[in-house]
Amino acid sequence: MSSSPSQFLDSGSKxxxxxxxxxxxxxxxxxxVSLYDRDGVELVGLDYAARQLGVERRRIYDIVNVMExxxxxxxxAKNKYSWIGFSGIPKALKELKEEALRAISGSDGPCEKEVLEDEDDDSEGQNHDDGDEKFSKMDNASSSSGNHISKARSATDNRKEKSLGLLTRNFVKLFLTSDVDTISLDEAARLLLGDISDLSNMRSYNAAKVRRLYDIANVLSSMSLIEKIQVEARKPAFRWLGTEGKPKTDTVSKKPGKAQMRSDDLKECNLTAQKQLITKSGYVFGPFCPAGMTKVDGDVEGKGERSAQDWESLACSLRPQYHNQALNELFTHYMEAWKSWYSELAQGSYNL
DNA sequence: TCGTCCCGCCAAGGT
DNA sequence: ACCTTGGCGGGACGA
Known part of the structure; x- marks a missing residue:
């Protein structure tokens, strides 16, 4: 299923x-993001995305879950998402924050447990995260500290509690409600860790969650919401950049927020180049040329056809720097791929 | 060596 | 019954 050649990934892998x-x-x-963050795009079809990106659908779910x-x-609907774009982030963050604050204030009882939205939120998992006052109480979905109380939660709840989406929201809440902007992986894992009651399983359970944390962090940092930093050897941490980590439509070069002016690595960031690549949502991203951009598959996606020239000029003139070095390196690779792709396009018809 | 995280199995949920 | 969704963890990769 993932065999379809990915214009993104395979272009240079032969x-x-x-x-x-x-x-x-x-x-x-x-x-x-490159594929969808452009004018006119409204719908996202999972199949289409998977095909275009040359990955199996399973991977798309991961991305889509944290992006959502x-x-x-x-x-x-099934297989369909609507593309809101980065402009939707502030609102979502605001809601997350409110949600988290509400939980903290415990307006109604102990600590509100994670909203298993669409779910009738049956139990009152109070959470017991011991002592980290600097972080808000996270609604430990699975915490159910009272291993006695909701021991027998429905399988559905159980599944949702561990969802990537929920973990993402909780992860984000950590930042939104705490007064620090950097959280170590350890800390994050511990705070988001669910059931501590069973120490025997804790290690593997934790390990599994940490793996998810990596997944989430990768996606979030690729959207510049966070960045991974190294506090000390073997102690990675995540720094919150939030919406300030990237310029908004009309504030590209406005005064940076606390997060925007991160030191070192970000300093490297080629802001000049970034400014030139502002999408409709004001988000800045690498100009990977999404295959299929010129061709709009009958499938909803991208009505945004843009002239190849536009993309070419972007590709030629811009060279955004990613916080993530790997991305940076990869970008170079894509530039090569782009060039060859474009020359092919220039020569003849490039049919997708 | 060990942190990172891809990969795909397979179960739960949906139609 | 078949399809979609996504938890999960083995094990490969890379520093």
């Missing part, structure tokens, strides 16, 4: 072996 980096969720997310959690996408 000659060499497998490269793990090319397959990363972060890169995939970037490509996904931060308001970039909204599920419309």
């Amino acid at each position: 000659h060499h072996s497998y490269c793990r980096k090319q397959k990363s969720l972060g890169v995939l997310c970037s490509n996904f 959690s931060v308001g970039v996408l909204a599920r419309k």
Whole structure:
């Protein structure tokens, strides 16, 4: 199923072996964004996306889930999402924050447990996250500290509690409600960790969650909502950039917020180039040329056909820097791919 | 060595 | 019954 040639990933892979980096969720997310973040795009078809990006559908779910959690996408129907774009992030974050604050204030009882929206929220999982006052109480979906109380939660709840989307929201809430903008992986894992009651399983459970955290972090950082930093050896952490991590439509070069002016690595960031690549939503991203951009598959997606020239000039003149070095390197690769693709296009008809 | 995280199995949920 | 969704963790990759 993933055999369809990916214009994104395979363009240059014919000659060499497998490269793990090319397959990363972060890169995939970037490509996904490139594919959809343009004028006229309203619907996102999972199949189409998977085909275009040359990945199996399963990967699309991962991306879509975290993107939906931060308001970039909204599920419309089976296989269909509507593209809201980065402009939807502020609102989503606001809601998340309110939700989290409400939980903290515990307006109604103990700590409100995670909203299993569409669910009748049957139990009153109070959470017991021991002592991290600097972080708000996270609604530990699965916490159910009172291993006695809701022991027998429905399988559905159970499943939802562990969803990538929920984990993403909780992860984001950590930042939104705490007074720090950096959280170590350890901390995040611990705070988002569910059931601590069973120590025997804790290790593997935690490990599994950490894996998800990596997934989430990759997607979020590829959207510049967070960035991964290294506090100390072997102690990765995530820094919150939020909506300030990227310029908004009309505030491209406005005064940076706390997060925007991150030091070192970000300093590297080529803001000049970024300014030139503002999408309709004001988001800045790498000009990976999404195959299919010139051709609008009958499938809803991208009515935004834009002249190849536009893209070419973008590709030639811009060279955005990613916080993620891997992305940076990869970008170089894509530039090559782009060039060859474009020359092919220039020569003859390039039919997708 | 060990942090990172791809990959795909397979179960739950939906139609 | 078949399809979609997505949890999950083995194990490969890379620093």
